[in-house]
Amino acid sequence: MEAVEINAGAWYLRALRDDDRVSDVPALADLGIDDPAAFVVAADEGWADESRFTWAVCEPTTGELMSLITAAAGQPPVGQPRSGRQQSLDDALPVVERFLQSL
Template sequence: MEPVEINAGTWYLRALRDDNRVTDVPALTELGIADPAGFVVSAAAGWIDDDRFTWAVCEPTTGELMSLIVVAADPASLSGYARPGQRHTLDDAIPVITRFVEGALGIPLD
């Protein structure tokens, strides 16, 4: 599956990026990801394999990653990580992702 971008009102949810226009590597480093560039590559592979879906929760005007949501398909789970001072972005995005994952992808999250 191709990554699905979601407009969640205040926040824009998109696939992770590390290219010449946008890089999430510094924000992922701040979240404690040991190999942030590798994490971006792994996240893209998860979408292709339909087994792990990853969203950057971003400020819509700048595209800056504020928090991160990862959904595993089997076993079904949702994990979220917020940069310091950005817990509210994660709290706002989790219900949106939960509805999408359960409704569109048919993955029950309890």
């Protein structure tokens, strides 16, 4: 399946990116992910084989990643906010849960 974008009110959820227009690599490094570029590739693969779904919870006007949500197939979503961005995660997790229930 292709990555599903979700409008979560004040937040925009999208697939992770690392291209010449948008890169989530610095934000993922900020979250403590050891190899953020490889993490983006793995996230794309997870969507493709439907084994793991990953979203960047973003500020809609800038597209900046505020928190990260992942869910392995059949598992509840888990997330991690960047420092000071807990509200983005709190608002987005229930939306992702509803999406996953619809699969």
